[in-house]
Amino acid sequence: MSPAFETERLLVRDWRPEEAGRVFDIYSRPEVAKWLGATPRPMTSLDHGLDEVFAVVQPTIAASVAVCRRLGMAELGLTDRYYATTMELYRPAADVS
Numbered sequence: 001m002s003p004a005f006e007t008e009r010l011l012v013r014d015w016r017p018e019e020a021g022r023v024f025d026i027y028s029r030p031e032v033a034k035w036l037g038a039t040p041r042p043m044t045s046l047d048h049g050l051d052e053v054f055a056v057v058q059p060t061i062a063a064s065v066a067v068c069r070r071l072g073m074a075e076l077g078l079t080d081r082y083y084a085t086t087m088e089l090y091r092p093a094a095d096v097s
Helices: 017-027 062-070
Strands: 055-057 073-079 087-092
Touching (some): 062 073, 062 087
Antiparallel strands (some): 073 087
């Protein structure tokens, strides 16, 4: 499986089944969950899947916007739903309806 995106310091790829325990450990921590959206919910089970995926970036940070575009994400517009500031909202292009 090739990475979806890779730089010198970052590798973005799908989780692998053998990493389920580590993923559960990471996402069950409140200090991680608080950054996962407007209503943070730590994972409580390995059966919990993601209903939807979004990226929010500060529109003035060109590098962050470029990453979303490079990953093929679709721009949904500005929102103030996250982090108490205006952010640019992105979603995987295949999920845009």
